[in-house]
Amino acid sequence: MFVLAITGIIFGVVFTLLIYAIIKFRRRGTDAGSEPAQVYGSTQIELAWTIIPILIVVVLYLATARVIHAIQDAPESATAIDVIVIGHQYWWEFRYPKLGIVTANELHIPVSDPANPTPTFLKLLSADTDHSFWVPELAGKTDLVPNHPNRMWMDPQRIGIFLGQCAQYCGTQHAKMLLRVFVDSPRDFAAWVRAQQQPAIQDASVRAGRGAFESTACINCHAVAGTPADGRFGPDLTHLMSRTTIASGATENTSENLRLWIQNPNAIKPGSLMPAMKLSDADLDAIVNYMETLR
Amino acid sequence: MSAITIPLPDSASSWILPYRGKVAMAGLIIAESAIFTIFVVAYLFYLGKSLTGPTPRDVLELPIFYTICLLSSSLTIHLAAKSLERNRGGLFLGLWLLTSALGGSFLYGTAREWLRLIYGHGLTISTNLFGTTYYSLVGLHAFHVTVGLIMLLLVAIFALAGRLSVKHSRRVEVLSMYWHFVDAVWVVVFTVVYVLGR
């Protein structure tokens, strides 16, 4: 705001002077042929309009430097939630190392109370190219650069769902590498954590689907905790149904969308790295049924 | 309306500006220095960061002899240019050919070293970060030496054909500026790669 005020004032002053000059010093009919006084410069004026901007810059800089250090060098408190974010083409992997949780695309964090802060500290890594984590209403963005771990923090004071997306061009589907951050009340957050910590629900009625899933290439990329599936190239599916969207926010998590996604990802997110699995209709239905039990 | 003719009392006759060949070569040298600087920065940045493979200490040997060759060629080319200015054509040719030979031997030395590194130690441009940055930096320099050598030989051909005289001395000086630049770059590369880097 301070910055805006200063630049606004500078703009106002110069703008006014320009308008004034255009109006007052325009050529009039009576001027034909004569030239105005040929002024080459004025040391005093030029000194003034050099010194004043320098002073403005000094003030602006000091104010800014303070904020830079406050944000970047903030120490991590013991009550902070730790999340490791790994950027992939074109989805987000979230790991909570101290809580033993692995999930994708939708982040749950607790709301923070100024009296008793529980901020979330994120460690940002990348599995492939550059990405950037940006949820405008919660924090400035920080990039995810391979071989260059970064750190940022969020201290949300309001409960709700906050939207964001990848901000550093990372390839074909950069536009649909979306983020949903759920800032939960402490009780909702604890409940979510407990549910995520469970291994996958074992539902006997979808044994056919689970069999198809585990015997096709699915498990090369995807993991389902408590089963042989432990691929890490794609999102963890253990609690797929706890998410409101699929394909990193590209579409709602419904039965039809899930089926379409598995059958033909390019219909939803052309250029995503999930291959069309070319399953038979029977296998496809069975697998979708299996997926829908992974709450 | 024709040109302005406000005659000035004195400056019109004593209006002498620098020789454009030298100014242009200075510009080229500045640009090339910037390119080399970036390669040197990359080399320094990646020192010690290779994940595998031979390190500079393991495989590099100080190329003292070939460095002396190259650096003394700066002296010989300087003397050659001066001889041409004084119309000592024979001396010029001798010194010029000596310069070319010294430059040629430097390139030979580089080639020998690379053969040893590649076949003796298995270090190639794709082996690790050291390999990439080493061959790129030294190779870029060797490329510039090669281009310089080609220019030197062209001038030698014209000199041998009896076509070079005093009036070409300014141009020869421009070429010798380039050659001095190549030597100066080698001083930097030598220091960074063979002294600091090990």
Place this chain on the structure above:
Amino acid sequence: MSMNAITISGVRLEEKPWVDTLHEWLTTVDHKRLGILYIIYALLLLIVAGIEALIIRIQLMHSHNNFVSPQVFNRMFTMHGTTMIFFVIMPVLFGFANYLVPLMIGARDMAFPRLNAFSFWLTALGGLLLYFSFLGGNGLYGAGNAPDVGWWAYAPLTARAFSTGHSSDYWTLALLVSGFGSIGTAINIIATVVCLRCPGMKLTRMPLMAWLNLVMSGMVLIAITPLSAAQIMLLVDRYLGGHFFDTQAGGSAVLWMHFFWIFGHPEVYILIIPAFAFMSEIVPVFSRKPIFGYPVMVAATIAIAFVSMSVWAHHMFTVGMNSYANSFFTITSMVIAVPTGIKIFNWLGTMWGGRIQFKTPMLFSIGFLFQFLIGGLTGVMQATAPFDWQLSLSYFVVAHFHYVIVGGIVFAVFAAFYYWYPKMTGRMLSEKLGKWHFWLFLIGFHLTFDVMHIPGLLGMPRRIYTYEPVRGWDTLNLIITIGAFIQGIAILVFVANLVVSYFNGAQAGNDPWDAWTLEWSVSSPPPAYNFAFIPVVASRRPLWDQKHPEDPDSRYE
């Protein structure tokens, strides 16, 4: 050209066959013709890159649009940026410099006419190589087409693994080739200005156009070359198995960013400084006063050149540099606003107390002053790193840089066209069409780029081929698109003006604007040799001295 011909009654002039004219132009080493070739080349590619922009804007007109696929969209924004910077703005600025600098310093040509031609053709063919990628970019697996990695081509997106086929190679090679052309022209300008000034024209008497192009050329030598170096490194990675930017082998993606922006930031000052030069020639003439504070204008430009080499990482505030680095780049980025602001004040001071004529060149110049002020201020806002953590990589940045590049540089280039077209062709451009051009472009520009700041502030990132309706960016994007089309129409009016005036414009004579620098002392267009007698000058405004012998500048300098 026939308008130069003298008509003697009873004598019929032979028409020169058009193939001879074509051959002359293709083999010319005359700085004036090369200047025109650069300018025409830039205009052609302006149309192409403009169409790419319109494709982008149509796709973004509303959420979930599918006018083009994501793959095509990504190529469009990459090509639009690359083309505009390297094959439109740089050539047009080099074109004007080529044409005008020798004339303004009283020389007969550039220092190295053949190098001049060589540099032009390198640039021209570099552009053709870039566009050939649309046809030839298919490599192994049929993947790849025009480059789609953004005009910064960040690593590791450009690595073989993520950028299959040859599209990234077209980007790299086209820019390497045209980069060498730029270096050649820069060397030429420096040698010309240092060595070929006419007697009496000390450096302190040179027109600012010559000074600023000298400074710009010096910057080209040390700013373009880091990009060339990085591109050579990229080729080593892609073709020789090198690891410069290979993060799997311990390489650094951030190193590419540093190298790119060490080029990229000075590059934008390379683009704006010649635009400042145009303003410094045009604003005085239409205010009827000399430039206010000539020595400081030179000093400020040199200061800008130096400081610009120290601000580059303000493009990398989000990359995770430590707080000391971020603070350093914050202060340098703010400091550079000081000499830049001083220049705006000096132009204001030039207008102050003058008798301003609102001919088309001056209209565009006034537009420049307002818009560059605003664009510069949004730049200062982004120099504050914490603010930039929100604004970076969003449409706020896109709005900012289009404000300075289009609102600043392009307006200045238009001013230069209207001012010097008479000198180059002997005809005046139509004032009526000029005013239509100005007002249409002004309205379109503001509709697009004023509004564009808002989606950025609301969180819309750049380089996305579509966006979600729930974010509420639809209406804003629609307005932006409409503005883009209005600008397109304005460009058509401009092109029509250029063509129509060539045949029907009023005869310009030597000095249609009653100006003061040496190019206005020769015919329009000038003879091939420029000056029959090399001029001798005694002040910064030789023609003012000639027109006002009772009050020459030489008395006051």
